Amino acid sequence: MINTDICIIGAGPVGLFAVFEAGLLKMRCHLIDALPQIGGQLSEIYPHKPIYDIPGYPTVKAQELIDNQLKQIEPFHPTFTLGERVETLNKLEDGSFELISNEGTVIRSKVIVIAAGLGSFEPRKPAVQGLEDFEGKGVSYMVKNPESFRDQRVVLAGGGDSALDWTIFLADIAKEVTLIHRSDSFRGAPDSAQKVFNLANEGRIRLLLQSNLSSVHGNGRISKIGVTDKSKVESFIEADSLIPLFGLSPKLGPIADWGLNIDKSAIEVDTFDYSTNVDGIFAIGDINTYPGKLKLILCGYHEAALMAQSAFKYVFPDQKLSFKYTTVNGINEF
Numbered sequence: 001m002i003n004t005d006i007c008i009i010g011a012g013p014v015g016l017f018a019v020f021e022a023g024l025l026k027m028r029c030h031l032i033d034a035l036p037q038i039g040g041q042l043s044e045i046y047p048h049k050p051i052y053d054i055p056g057y058p059t060v061k062a063q064e065l066i067d068n069q070l071k072q073i074e075p076f077h078p079t080f081t082l083g084e085r086v087e088t089l090n091k092l093e094d095g096s097f098e099l100i101s102n103e104g105t106v107i108r109s110k111v112i113v114i115a116a117g118l119g120s121f122e123p124r125k126p127a128v129q130g131l132e133d134f135e136g137k138g139v140s141y142m143v144k145n146p147e148s149f150r151d152q153r154v155v156l157a158g159g160g161d162s163a164l165d166w167t168i169f170l171a172d173i174a175k176e177v178t179l180i181h182r183s184d185s186f187r188g189a190p191d192s193a194q195k196v197f198n199l200a201n202e203g204r205i206r207l208l209l210q211s212n213l214s215s216v217h218g219n220g221r222i223s224k225i226g227v228t229d230k231s232k233v234e235s236f237i238e239a240d241s242l243i244p245l246f247g248l249s250p251k252l253g254p255i256a257d258w259g260l261n262i263d264k265s266a267i268e269v270d271t272f273d274y275s276t277n278v279d280g281i282f283a284i285g286d287i288n289t290y291p292g293k294l295k296l297i298l299c300g301y302h303e304a305a306l307m308a309q310s311a312f313k314y315v316f317p318d319q320k321l322s323f324k325y326t327t328v329n330g331i332n333e334f
């Protein structure tokens, strides 16, 4: 079980900045994110795009901003649970909270900060009969630990950046890699597509274009995958793992059932400190709503700063908070 002062749901830019603001006030943070990597929308959707409206940066690439934010919070040693979605929230008798993830991880925390953006990104699943029966038994929709595919026969499906990037990466690790794609051109970055074509030409991967995933087979675990070509003829590939990568769509999911006031999939907050209607739970960043709300990173940063001032009262109820500039106090590691 993980014990912390503040549990932050969502490791996007706003959740990360909340660690900094909390850290200045000596509050420990644990972050949980449904994605296998840190960075929220910036790392998942547009890592290479330049952002122009972050104060102090005329331009910064989205992933670079996340990398810098991680450096900025290093002194406060946040801890992370990645690739797990928060499912259950329980309020305990002493006023603190218990969160339970879809994989059974339990986190106890004095304060909850929901920085869940547009909600948790759920994989788009292809309509293949029986696919869900093999989830966790050879079928996975994201790559959490590439090493787990070492020496396996892996089949990937999809035509976006994730499918291309993981095909390239796994070509060096897996025993055999097959990429299935319904078209003969890719949506993903042209240089990644070129690398995939090169790997296929060198015989290091099998590339099945104008083809669709059609069936899955196995006894308990996946062992064979059916693929149809453009003339709808089905052939079969022996495989240990199947990774369908057809993108992610955000869903508010279980957060909607926690007794919070919700308006059009966003959590209503008091702009005094971005607290929700449940004592001890705050919501910051894209997930919240209030009159005049703008879904901008810099607005989320402001919300994180105000939230931390109020969260302090829950973490240190006997202490008085006095406001200090970082130029006066510096950054004191703990």
Ligand SMILES: Cc1cc2nc3c(=O)[nH]c(=O)nc-3n(C[C@H](O)[C@H](O)[C@H](O)COP(=O)(O)OP(=O)(O)OC[C@H]3O[C@@H](n4cnc5c(N)ncnc54)[C@H](O)[C@@H]3O)c2cc1C
Pocket (backbone or CB within 6 Å): 009, 010, 011, 012, 013, 014, 015, 032, 033, 034, 035, 039, 040, 041, 042, 045, 046, 050, 051, 052, 053, 084, 085, 086, 087, 115, 116, 117, 118, 119, 120, 121, 253, 254, 255, 284, 285, 286, 287, 295, 296, 297, 298, 300
């Ligand atoms: C293409 C694009 C371009 C953009 N350009 C700009 C720009 O130029 N300037 C700007 O200011 N903004 C821009 N934005 C908006 C900006 O990305 C968002 O405002 C910002 O990402 C919000 O940050 P966040 O931390 O609130 O949420 P997010 O970045 O969405 O992160 C939330 C995280 O919470 C996780 N999560 C959600 N629910 C759960 C759960 N139940 N359990 C565990 N984890 C969960 C998600 O997996 C996600 O990683 C752009 C957005 C897009 C899509």
